[in-house]
Amino acid sequence: MKRLLITGAAGALGQMLRERLAPMAEVLRLSDISDLGRPAKNEEVFTCDLANEEAVFDIVADCDGIVHLGGVSVERSFDQISPANLRGVYNLYEAARVNGMPRILFASTNHTIGFYKQDQRLHASDPVRPDGLYGVSKVFGEAMARMYYDKFGQETAIVRIGSCTPEPKDWRALGSWFSHDDFVSLIGTVFRVPRLGCPIIWGASKNDAGWWDNSAAGYLGWEPQDNAADHLDRIVSEVPRPAKNAPVAVYQGGSFTAEPIHREKK
Amino acid sequence: MKRLLITGAAGALGQMLRERLAPMAEVLRLSDISDLGRPAKNEEVFTCDLANEEAVFDIVADCDGIVHLGGVSVERSFDQISPANLRGVYNLYEAARVNGMPRILFASTNHTIGFYKQDQRLHASDPVRPDGLYGVSKVFGEAMARMYYDKFGQETAIVRIGSCTPEPKDWRALGSWFSHDDFVSLIGTVFRVPRLGCPIIWGASKNDAGWWDNSAAGYLGWEPQDNAADHLDRIVSEVPRPAKNAPVAVYQGGSFTAEPIHREKK
Amino acid sequence: MKRLLITGAAGALGQMLRERLAPMAEVLRLSDISDLGRPAKNEEVFTCDLANEEAVFDIVADCDGIVHLGGVSVERSFDQISPANLRGVYNLYEAARVNGMPRILFASTNHTIGFYKQDQRLHASDPVRPDGLYGVSKVFGEAMARMYYDKFGQETAIVRIGSCTPEPKDWRALGSWFSHDDFVSLIGTVFRVPRLGCPIIWGASKNDAGWWDNSAAGYLGWEPQDNAADHLDRIVSEVPRPAKNAPVAVYQGGSFTAEPIHREKK
C-alpha cells in the first residue's frame, strides 16, 4: 500500500498499531482529535474531529486503506458518543465513497453482542444484543458499512474486537482475548486478499475457551496464533475467580452489561 | 389503557391511527413536530421536537403505552435523519425508563433489510441489510430497543412495517402490503398480551406472496387477516409489470435500494 | 380396531375418552388403579396397578392399540411418581413387545419442556427442559418409547399434551389449549395411518398464540381445528391478566416451574 490511514491513532490500540503497521505502507497517515506527537519518517499526522465532515474528507483523500479506530470505545453518555461514533462514521463512509473507496477495517466491538451469555456460541450472523450506548453506536456503524457495501461495493472488514491487550488479564479474557500479534496479522490479511467483501470478523485469538465462531470469515485465510489458555496458570494464581453470578462471569460483554446509562449533569 | 401516546401523529399513518386507536385508551396523547389541529375530546396534543430531550420527557410522562411513529420515514440526508431518528430514539427510551417503562411499539421498517432479494424468505433473526441512511437509522433504533430490554426490562414491539397503505398499490406490495386493519389489530395485541418481551415483528398482512416469516413472534397470537392477493386482478390490469431486473422487482426494499446518498447543498 | 386399551381411564381425560372413543373399536378395554364403575356394553374393565408387571401383561394381551394415560399427571413426590411413571412405563413396553406390538399413544406432557419461555417457538427436536419430577418422569417415558422403536420397531405416538380442558381457562391456555375434539381426532389419525413411526406430537389445538411447531409430525395429516383465540374475549373479561414476570406468563410450563420438590413427610 501507498498510504494507510489510521484514525484514533492516539489511543492505546492506535499507538500499538502505529508502530506495528509501519512496514505495511509507504506512508502511514495518522489522525486523532488528541495530540499525536511528532510524525516519524514516513508518517503524516492530522488532528481531526471525526464529526467534522470536511476534516474527514481531508484525511481520507489519497489513502489506499483505512484502519478506523477513531471514536469513543467505552460506555459514555449519548452526547459524548454521538459525534464520532454516529456522525463520524457517516462522514468516513461518505469520504471513502467519493475518494475511490479504499478498503476499510472498521473497529467494532464485542459490546454489540454483550448481552449473550458466556455459555452461548455465536456466529457472525446472530442478532445483535448491545450492552450499552457504546454498543448501540457500533451496531449503527456496522449497519453503515453493510449498506455502503450493498449499495456501492465499498469493502469493509467489520472487526468485533474482544479484549485487545498485551496479555489476557482476567478470567473473562480466557474467552475474549485478542493478542496484538493476531490483530496485526488480521490487518495484513484484510489488505492482502483479492476480494474482501464485508465480513463480520470476531477479533479474538484462538482461545480454547472462546465463544465466537469465525467460520463465516474463514475464506480470508486468517488464522490467529495466540491462545489465552497459555496464560491460564497466571490468571488462576493471580486473579480472584469471580462469583458464578457476577456479570463478568455471566455475560460476554462482562461488566459493561452492568453499566448504567450515563447522563450529562446539567 | 389510561393514556396512549402516539408520536408522529401528524403523518399519514399517525392520522390513520389517531382515528382508529381512539377506543383503545381513555386519553390519546398525540405529538408531532407539525401541526396536529385541534384536539378531539379525549385527546391531548403536544408539539414536540423529538431531538429535544426535555420535550420528549414531557410527552412520555404519565403514559401507559407508546406508539412511536415519529421521525423521518423516507430516504433523506444524514442531517435530516439524525435529530429524530438517532437522538430522538435515545430520548424516547430514556424518557420511558425514568417514567415507569410504558410498553413501546417502535415503528421500524423493511428498509432495515431492503437489500435482500425478493426470492429470499426472512426470519426476524436474519442479519440486517439496510438500503440507505434511513434504514441504517432504524437499525440503530432497533438496537436501542433491544439494549433497553436486556438492561432494564423495557418491553418493545419492534415492527418492521412493509407497505402500509389502504390498498396494495403495485407488484412489490403483493409481498409487502400491511393493511390498516392488520396494523390496528397488531397494536391491540401488543398492548393486551401479559408479556411482550422485545420481538421483531414483520409488519405485513398475510400476503400469499409475502417474504417474511413471523413465526418467532407467533407467541403473541396476532394473526393478520388481509391478503394482497385479493387485489391481484386490479394490480395485473392497472399497474405495468416491472422488468425482471428492476430494483423494485429484485430487492425487498424496492426503489430505496437505488436511491443515492442525499447530501445537503452547501 | 378390535380391542383398544385405555389406561388411566378413571382420570379426567380417561373419562372423556371412554365416551368419545367408543366408536373406534369393537371392545374398549379400560384400566385404572381407581374404580372404573360398571362396564358399558362393549367395555372391559380392569383394576390394574401399573407397577405390577403381571397385571400390565394381562391388560395388554390381545389389544390392537393402546392409549396410555395411566400414571401421575401432576407434580408429586418421587415415591408417588416412580411406580406408575417409571416402572409402569417399562412394564407397558415389555408387555407390548411380547404381545404383538400394538400401536401405542403415550400421553406425555408439555412439562417435559416447561422451562422454555413463552416467547420461544419449539420443534419436536428441541432438547427437553422438564419443570419438575413429573416432567422428568415423562422424559423417561419418551426415551423408553424411542428405544423400543429403534430396537424392535414398536410404534408410538408421543403426545406432549398441553392444557386439555373443555375450554381454555386462562391466559396461558391461549398458547397451550388442547381441545377434546382435537385430541379425539388425533387419536383417530394415530390409529389410522399406515405407518406411524415414533413421532413427538405437540398435543395442542391450532391456537393463534401457540408455541409449538408440529411440522415434524405433519406427515400424519392431523390438522387440529380448534383455536383458543376464539375464547379470547371471555378470557380477557373474566380472567385477571397475570403480571409479566409471573411464572404463568413467563414459562411454557406455567406454575409447575414454581413448584418445590415434593418430599414425603417422615
Added chain:
Amino acid sequence: MKRLLITGAAGALGQMLRERLAPMAEVLRLSDISDLGRPAKNEEVFTCDLANEEAVFDIVADCDGIVHLGGVSVERSFDQISPANLRGVYNLYEAARVNGMPRILFASTNHTIGFYKQDQRLHASDPVRPDGLYGVSKVFGEAMARMYYDKFGQETAIVRIGSCTPEPKDWRALGSWFSHDDFVSLIGTVFRVPRLGCPIIWGASKNDAGWWDNSAAGYLGWEPQDNAADHLDRIVSEVPRPAKNAPVAVYQGGSFTAEPIHREKK
C-alpha cells in the same frame, strides 16, 4: 403470452394442459414424438424428437414460454431415458438460450428425492436422493436449469411433480397428490410474476399429510387450493391400507424405490 410451447403434449398431463392452458396464450404450440392429432384453432402442432437438436431449436423459436413435459416419466432403461431426458434437456436449454430465453417450467419429479422416508419433511434445499434412473435423469435436468440460470440468467420453474391425477388414488397420494387445478394455477403464477428466478417448487396440493415445505418458493405467491384429505373417506373405504413396511408406505418415492434397474435384452 403470444406463444406458449408445451412439450410432451401427447402424454396424460400434456393432454390435460393442452385443454386447460388454451386461454393463457394466443397460440399454443404443442410438440411430442407421438401423434398429437389435429391442431385446434390457435394451436400449432410439431412432431419432435427431443434428442434432435435441430428439431428442438425449431419448436423453441418464437416462443414466449415453455412448459417442458417431454421425455420419459417412469422407470425405464438407460437407453430409453437418455435421449430425451439427458440430451433432450440440453437441447432445450441451448435452444432457449439462443432464442431470447423464454421462461421455462421444467417438469421434474418427486423421484429425485424418492428415497427419503415419508416421516421426513423436505425443503427445496435438501440433497437429492433419486430412486431410479428416471430420478437420476431429472436431477441432471434440474442441474442444467440451475446452470443456465447462474450463467445466463435463463429463468426456470423447476416443479417436482408429486402424484398429478384427477383425484388422489391411494394412501401415498394423501401426501403427494397434485390436483390438475393446482398445477394449472401454478403455471399461471409462473408466467405472471415479474421475476421468477430458478426456484425448486414442490408440485403438490395443500395436503394435510404433505411432506414438502414450499416456503422457499413462497415469494411467487402461489397457493394450492386442493387437499387430498378431502378424499380421505373414499380412500379409507376403497383402498387397502398398505403394510407399514411396504415401500409405498415407507418412502416418498413409493414403489419406484423397489424397481430394479431396467436393462435392455440383447
Added chain:
Amino acid sequence: MKRLLITGAAGALGQMLRERLAPMAEVLRLSDISDLGRPAKNEEVFTCDLANEEAVFDIVADCDGIVHLGGVSVERSFDQISPANLRGVYNLYEAARVNGMPRILFASTNHTIGFYKQDQRLHASDPVRPDGLYGVSKVFGEAMARMYYDKFGQETAIVRIGSCTPEPKDWRALGSWFSHDDFVSLIGTVFRVPRLGCPIIWGASKNDAGWWDNSAAGYLGWEPQDNAADHLDRIVSEVPRPAKNAPVAVYQGGSFTAEPIHREKK
C-alpha cells in the same frame, strides 16, 4: 477444593480417578456399594447404596464437588438398573440441593444416543436415541440434572462418556475413545471455571474419526489432547475389521444396540 466426592469409586473408572484426582482436593471422599479397601491418607471411605436416601445425604454432606460415577453402567434388567440409576440419581440431586449445591459431574453415556449411525455428526442438542434400558436410565439422569439447574441453579457437567479405556481397543473406539488423561483434564476444567452451567459434554478425546461436536461446551475451554488415530496401526494389524453391516460398525452405541431386554428369571 476441600472435599471432593467420587461415587462408584470401586468401579474401573472410579479406581483410576481415585488415584488421579487425589491432588485436586484436600480430602477425597469415596463411596461405593462394593468394598473400597482401606482409605489412603486424605481419603474418606463410605459404603453407600445410592437407593438409600439417608445414606446419600450422608455422603454428600460437606462436599464441595461431586464426580458421580455410581450406578449400573452396562445393559442390565430394569430391576438392576432402577435403584441406583433412577432413585439414586434423585437422591443425589436432593442431597446436593439441601447441602449447598456442590458442583456435580454426572457420568452419562454415549448410550443415550446409541442408535445414531456412525456417519452422523451429533451436537449436544440432538434428540436422544438410547440403545437400551441403561441408556434410558441415563436420559432420566440428564433430565434430572437439567431440571435442578433450571429450578434451583444447581450446576452439573453432563458428560456422555465414550469408550474410556487406557487405549482404544477396537475399530469403533477410533471414534469413541476417551483417554484417561483427557477425562482427568476435563474434571479439572469443570471444577475450575467460574461458571459451569449445565452443559452436555461429549466425553471423548480429539479423535480424527470422532462423531461428536463439542462446540456447545467450547466456552469451558477444555481441549482434549489424545487421538485414537495415533493407535490406528495397532488396531489395523491386531483387531479384525468388522463387517460393514455389523452393529459395531453401523451404530454409535455399537453392540449395545443389539442387546435384548434383560429380564429377571422368575
Added chain:
Amino acid sequence: MKRLLITGAAGALGQMLRERLAPMAEVLRLSDISDLGRPAKNEEVFTCDLANEEAVFDIVADCDGIVHLGGVSVERSFDQISPANLRGVYNLYEAARVNGMPRILFASTNHTIGFYKQDQRLHASDPVRPDGLYGVSKVFGEAMARMYYDKFGQETAIVRIGSCTPEPKDWRALGSWFSHDDFVSLIGTVFRVPRLGCPIIWGASKNDAGWWDNSAAGYLGWEPQDNAADHLDRIVSEVPRPAKNAPVAVYQGGSFTAEPIHREKK
C-alpha cells in the same frame, strides 16, 4: 486389497496415482481410452471406452476397489462430455452392481458447486450450483452413486476434487488446493474404514482459506495435512493478484464460470 482399478489412468491425476497407489493392492488394474504404456509388474492395463458397456464390465470384473477418474474433466461440448461422463458412469455402476459391488471412489469436482461465491462456506448438503456442462455431468454422476447406494447398498466416496496439483498455483488455490499427499491419504482411508456409506467429501487440503466444511465426512477419520497457506509468500510474490471482480476472485469455480457453452462446429 487384491485388485484395485484406476480408470482414467493415463490422465494427470491417473499417472500420479498409478505410482502412488501401487503399494495399496496386489494388482493395480489401469484403464484408459488413451495409451497407458507398458504395464509394470503387478499392473494390468486395459484400453477401454467407458461408453462401451461390455468393455466396462470387463475392467470391473474381479476388482475389490475402484478409483474412477475416467471421463472428461474440463469444460467441453455436450457431445464430448456425454459418452464417458453420462453413459460411462451408468456403465460403471451397473458393472459394479453385478460384480460384487466393490467400493468406489468417484472423482467429482468443485465445479458441481462452482457458482457459489468464495465468501460462502459450504457443507456437503448444500444444493449444487454447477458452473458448466462438465459440472452438470458430475452432478449426474453423484446422483447415480447415491441412487445405487440407497437401492443396493453400493458404497461410494464422492470426492469433489478442488485444485489437485503438486503445489498451489494461484490465489484461488489458497482455498481450493488438494495436495497429492492428501489425495493419496484419502484414498487409503476410503478403502480402509469398515463402513464407508456414500459421503460427499471435499477434496481439499486443510487450507487456512478453504471454503469447504468436511465435518459431514468426519467419521471417516481422514485428516488432510497440507495447507496452501504454506505457499502464500510464493504466490504473493509471483502471481499477480486478480481484480476483486474477476471470476477467479469471486466464484469458487473460478474461470469455469465464465466459460461459454462449447458447441460443435458443423
